[in-house]
Amino acid sequence: METWWPAPAKLNLFLHITGRRTDGYHELQTLFQFLDYGDSLKFECREDAEIRLMDSLNNVELQNNLIFRAARLLQTTCNIRSGVDIYLKKRLPMGGGLGGGSSDAATTLVVLNSLWQCGLSKQQLATLGLQLGADVPVFIGGHAAWAEGVGEKLTEASPPEPWYLVVKPDCHVSTAEIFSSGELTRDCEAITISRFLSGEGRNVCEPVVCKRHPEVAQVLDWLSQHGPARMTGTGACVFVSFDSQAQAQLVADTLPDDWQGFVAKGCNVSPLNASVMKLTESAIS
Ligand SMILES: C[C@](O)(CO)[C@H](O)COP(=O)(O)OP(=O)(O)OC[C@H]1O[C@@H](n2ccc(N)nc2=O)[C@H](O)[C@@H]1O
Numbered sequence: 001m002e003t004w005w006p007a008p009a010k011l012n013l014f015l016h017i018t019g020r021r022t023d024g025y026h027e028l029q030t031l032f033q034f035l036d037y038g039d040s041l042k043f044e045c046r047e048d049a050e051i052r053l054m055d056s057l058n059n060v061e062l063q064n065n066l067i068f069r070a071a072r073l074l075q076t077t078c079n080i081r082s083g084v085d086i087y088l089k090k091r092l093p094m095g096g097g098l099g100g101g102s103s104d105a106a107t108t109l110v111v112l113n114s115l116w117q118c119g120l121s122k123q124q125l126a127t128l129g130l131q132l133g134a135d136v137p138v139f140i141g142g143h144a145a146w147a148e149g150v151g152e153k154l155t156e157a158s159p160p161e162p163w164y165l166v167v168k169p170d171c172h173v174s175t176a177e178i179f180s181s182g183e184l185t186r187d188c189e190a191i192t193i194s195r196f197l198s199g200e201g202r203n204v205c206e207p208v209v210c211k212r213h214p215e216v217a218q219v220l221d222w223l224s225q226h227g228p229a230r231m232t233g234t235g236a237c238v239f240v241s242f243d244s245q246a247q248a249q250l251v252a253d254t255l256p257d258d259w260q261g262f263v264a265k266g267c268n269v270s271p272l273n274a275s276v277m278k279l280t281e282s283a284i285s
Pocket residue numbers: 012024025026027028030097102132133134135136149150151175176179233234
């Protein structure tokens with residue numbers, strides 16, 4: 001049976017920076033939630049040790065592709081002699097703050113850990129994944145989470161699961177560039193999840209991104225007509241929540257032509273977890 005594995009998007013429901021480490025990485029607080037929308041990957045084991053990506057990405061060299069890097073990292077760490085052909089259906093915009101690259105990497109680690117029978121625990125996979133990006137561990141954990149540290153200290157959380165309209169302005173934001181900006185607020189007071197749930201919290205990257213990319217400010221303004229709109233991660237995507245899919249779709253249908261958008265449901269359990277569980281159940285029964 002041909003299995004396509006989900007690599008869902010994430011939203012940062014808020015993003016505060018509380019400090020900076022000596023290696024330049026930022027200490028942050030954020031609440032991650034998944035969307036039932038994302039990329040899909042298919043894996044076919046090979047007897048030789050080659051790792052092949054059957055679908056390339058524009059402007060991303062093979063050696064830099066997080067899918068290739070994840071597969072190679074696992075293969076080397078666990079001394080695996082097999083290889084793999086990997087197919088990708090890319091739906092998530094790159095540089096959108098939706099964590100597409102990190103999610104692709106996490107799905108690759110989770111699925112190959114099983115196909116190659118590496119036997120690593122989720123915790124070991126998350127530690128390995130952190131080498132590839134700050135957002136990889138939450139995708140491996142597979143549960144909505146309150147995150148601290150550089151994004152790796154995770155506590156499972158269960159915020160409401162509304163429908164979202166997510167809009168991608170026509171620009172690409174570099175995470176490293178925003179984090180290196182002198183104008184970024186880096187001294188947020190630490191808050192608790194209950195303070196966030198009762199209305200505190202914002203995305204401190206928003207003003208910096210809006211200044212450099214006015215189109216993000218335009219999308220935020222436009223979406224604010226329909227509710228409190230917020231940017232995810234370091235942008236460029238902006239989201240607003242609705243009680244129903246129909247309400248979100250109604251607004252999506254009125255989006256200006258040059259902005260791409262999609263409607264998706266917030267999920268506290270990652271669609272990847274759900275697929276892995278289904279496979280385990282069918283293997284047992
Ligand atoms: C902004 C978030 O998306 C929030 O979820 C993540 O923290 C960013 O995660 P990511 O895209 O996986 O980021 P990485 O690939 O690890 O880092 C990209 C660059 O962002 C900066 N960076 C990232 C994460 C962090 N906590 N502090 C940082 O200063 C670093 O300059 C790094 O070189």
